[in-house]
Amino acid sequence: MRRTYRFYAQLGFTLLVCSFLIVPVIMSVMAGVTENFFKGISSGVTLRWVVEVWDLYADTIFLSLVIAIACLACTIVLGIPAAYVLSKRQGRVARMIEELLTLPLAIPGLAIALALIITYGGFRDFRSSWVFILVGHVLYTLPFMMRSVLAVLSTADFRSLEEGAASVGAGFWRRFFDIVIPNCRSGIVAGALMVVTLSVGEFNITWMMHTPETKTLPVGLADSYASMRLEIGSAYTVVFLIMIIPLLVALQLYGQPKKKQAENFDDLENLQSSTAKSGHMRSRS
Numbered sequence: 001m002r003r004t005y006r007f008y009a010q011l012g013f014t015l016l017v018c019s020f021l022i023v024p025v026i027m028s029v030m031a032g033v034t035e036n037f038f039k040g041i042s043s044g045v046t047l048r049w050v051v052e053v054w055d056l057y058a059d060t061i062f063l064s065l066v067i068a069i070a071c072l073a074c075t076i077v078l079g080i081p082a083a084y085v086l087s088k089r090q091g092r093v094a095r096m097i098e099e100l101l102t103l104p105l106a107i108p109g110l111a112i113a114l115a116l117i118i119t120y121g122g123f124r125d126f127r128s129s130w131v132f133i134l135v136g137h138v139l140y141t142l143p144f145m146m147r148s149v150l151a152v153l154s155t156a157d158f159r160s161l162e163e164g165a166a167s168v169g170a171g172f173w174r175r176f177f178d179i180v181i182p183n184c185r186s187g188i189v190a191g192a193l194m195v196v197t198l199s200v201g202e203f204n205i206t207w208m209m210h211t212p213e214t215k216t217l218p219v220g221l222a223d224s225y226a227s228m229r230l231e232i233g234s235a236y237t238v239v240f241l242i243m244i245i246p247l248l249v250a251l252q253l254y255g256q257p258k259k260k261q262a263e264n265f266d267d268l269e270n271l272q273s274s275t276a277k278s279g280h281m282r283s284r285s
Contacts, residue, residue, distance in 0.1 A: 029241065032234030049235035057220045061239060063130060064217040068199040071137045075195050078138070079145035080188065084180060086146075087153035098150075102143040109204030112136055116209065130214045136205040141195040148191030152184050192251050200244055217243075 032050060036043035054061070082101065086094050104112060116136055121127050161183075165175045181188075203218040210219055221236040 025237070025241075028234050028237045030234075031230060032236070032238040034231070037230045037234070049231045050238050053232060053235045053239055057217070057236075060215050060217050060220045061243060063214065064200050065243060067130060067134055067137060067216065068196050070134050071141055071199040072192055072195050074134070074138045075142050075145040075191070076188065079142055079191065080149050080181070080184070083146045083149035083153055083187075084176070087150055101146060104139050105143050109136075109140060109202070110208055112139060113205045113208030128211050128213065133206055133209050133214055133216070136209055137199045137202060140202065140205060141198050144194040144198065145188075145191035148194070149184050149187040152187030153180075189251055193248060196247060196251070197244065200240070 030041065031037050033045055033047060034041055034043055035046050035048075086098050113136055116132070116139075117127075120132065120135075126132055161179050165179055170178070201218055203222065206216050207219055207222070210216065215223075217236065217240060221233055221240075
């Protein structure tokens, strides 16, 4: 197929945009592995700054990862059922609830943190724990998980699949876990990618809500740049990429479909056969 001028123009524009986004990251990574930031690569390559970041701020790195995983678990538990209920209800009240759940996206992170501090700041133990930061992250990232799953539920014909499963005697929870959840995998993974990246990199909410004992990676990165330790700050970027990229790749691999879209009906057939077998065993007993 002959490629036209438009194709090369689009390719060039895409490469230009990618370079505009990727080059600063590459420059920051290079600054984190050089002896002197101002001299650049000519000063020599070293991992001393990365090792120093790990030795001094390992607790902030692990805390960021713990908060991100806990935030992902909370948004899955809350976001998937919320999206399922909203997909089943199409009235004005459902739309109002959906807008209320997505309201944190329109509110600045500092305002969310300030509201949480005013409301729950009097609980000293809760205020000084990392769970307090987790609440702010869940409020901020929950709409992303809910919207991603809701988009899948709105496009697929889950109603007919659920009705078919109900006709063979499958209960609500059986239908939910055997029909809805497996076929929402793409939406769950898309939401998980956004939740994890946003939670690990969230600064505004964390900066307002953190204490000296609950400092996370972005707050430590800001402190390094504020003290003009540019090599340390850039090494923080290297550590961030090392920590987040494998997690994102693992989530992406999990989200890849193992079969074609026809497995929707295979799930229903398997559910019908298993339900029929269990009913036959009960009748024999």
